[in-house]
Every structure is written in structure tokens, then in C-alpha cells.
Amino acid sequence: MDSRLYVITGHAFSKGRGLEEVISAALRGGADCIQLREKDFSGRELLEAGHLLRRLTREAGARLIINDRIDVARAVDADGVHLGQDDLPIEVAREMLGPGKIVGISTHNVEEALAAERAGADYIGLGPMKPTKTKLDTEPVVGPSGVLAVRQAVQVPIVAIGGITAADTAEIIRNGANAVAVISAVVGATDVEAAAREIRGIVDRERGNRA
Numbered sequence: 431m432d433s434r435l436y437v438i439t440g441h442a443f444s445k446g447r448g449l450e451e452v453i454s455a456a457l458r459g460g461a462d463c464i465q466l467r468e469k470d471f472s473g474r475e476l477l478e479a480g481h482l483l484r485r486l487t488r489e490a491g492a493r494l495i496i497n498d499r500i501d502v503a504r505a506v507d508a509d510g511v512h513l514g515q516d517d518l519p520i521e522v523a524r525e526m527l528g529p530g531k532i533v534g535i536s537t538h539n540v541e542e543a544l545a546a547e548r549a550g551a552d553y554i555g556l557g558p559m560k561p562t563k564t565k566l567d568t569e570p571v572v573g574p575s576g577v578l579a580v581r582q583a584v585q586v587p588i589v590a591i592g593g594i595t596a597a598d599t600a601e602i603i604r605n606g607a608n609a610v611a612v613i614s615a616v617v618g619a620t621d622v623e624a625a626a627r628e629i630r631g632i633v634d635r636e637r638g639n640r641a
């Protein structure tokens with residue numbers, strides 16, 4: 431799963447703007463993967479949002495991942511799902527999704543990263559990079575230095591997450607992350623498109639510099 435700027439939805443952090451407006455702008459700015467993650471949406475609301483995001487991501491040539499809900503992912507023909515440590519196991523999710531789909535999982539240390547790789551994850555989320563107000567029940571901070579340790583332990587693509595801003599992105603990519611995932615730094619920005627473009631530009635630059 432080779433993405434570079436992974437933007438996660440969060441209507442509570444979007445300054446009252448709608449999903450279509452915010453995600454269209456993020457895609458114009460260079461987001462190449464969108465995750466639908468709205469913890470307080472009903473199944474019906476998730477389905478509606480998923481169909482909208484499927485249309486927008488297809489038009490932009492970007493991927494669509496659904497947080498946790500394999501049923502919603504199937505219903506909207508998403509590219510895959512993102513699982514937490516307490517969600518269904520990777521093998522079960524893959525079986526339910528069918529061939530060719532992406533299964534990613536949140537990890538917080540080397541042990542979880544190794545287990546995810548062994549279980550066949552297509553990518554791992556690794557976080558939090560910094561304390562964040564967006565997710566209240568995060569694990570202890572892994573930090574950009576934690577990316578180095580996980581990069582040495584696994585081959586699977588690393589998507590760093592948690593409190594990331596443009597200012598942190600270069601170090602995180604230099605330490606071996608493939609991509610950064612953000613909520614507030616993009617969907618909460620005054621100019622969503624410009625915020626996405628700035629972070630995407632840094633990822634592109636640093637990946638280009640990688641030995």
C-alpha cells in the first residue's frame with residue numbers, strides 16, 4: 431500500500447464544513463488515501479458518507495479505506511479497511527473482504543508491528559507520534575524516534591499517525607515512515623487544500639531524498 435498522504439475524516443474537527451468540501455480540497459492538495467472514520471455515525475450515515483467518498487476518491491485516483499467496518503467497506507466497494515488492535519483479526523477481515531483488498535492495522539510498538547506483519551497486514555498505522563487532542567484514548571507516545579525502531583524491525587509500509595503537522599513530517603519520513611496520516615492538520619486547517627499540498631510536498635521531497 432504505497433500511499434504518501436493519508437487523510438482521515440473527522441467532521442468534529444472540520445470547522446463546520448461538509449465532508450464533500452473538505453475531502454475534495456484534501457484530494458486536490460495531494461491526499462492519495464482517504465479513511466472514513468466517524469465514530470458517532472450510524473451505519474446508515476457511514477454508508478452515505480462512504481458512497482460519497484468512493485465517488486470523490488475514484489475521480490481523484492485515490493484510495494478509500496474504511497475504519498473498522500468491513501460491512502461498510504464491502505457495501506461501498508472501498509479499497510480496504512483499517513483495523514484496531516481489538517477489532518476482528520487481519521485474516522478474518524481479509525477473508526470477508528475478498529481478494530485484492532487492503533487491510534491495515536493500528537500499532538504502537540515493535541511487538542505489535544511484528545505481529546501485524548506476520549499476520550499479513552498491507553500496512554501498519556504507527557502512533558501516536560505526538561500527544562493529540564483528536565483521539566483521547568491513545569497509547570503512550572511512540573514519537574518520530576519510534577519510527578526508526580519499527581522500520582528496523584519490519585518491511586511492511588509504515589503510516590505514521592497522531593499529532594502530526596507539516597513541521598514534523600520531514601523527520602518522520604526520514605526515520606523510515608512511508609506516509610503520514612493526519613486528521614486535524616488537514617481537515618481542521620483554514621485552507622485544507624494548501625495544508626494538504628504542503629504536507630504532501632514534504633513527503634515527496636523526503637522520499638525522494640531517501641537513500
Ligand code: 3NM
Nearest residue numbers: 557558562564592593612613614
Ligand atoms: N489514531 P490528528 S492517533 C485516529 O495513535 C488516530 O493510533 C492514532 O488525529 C493512533 O492527526 C489518531 O488530528 C488521531 O492527531 C489522529
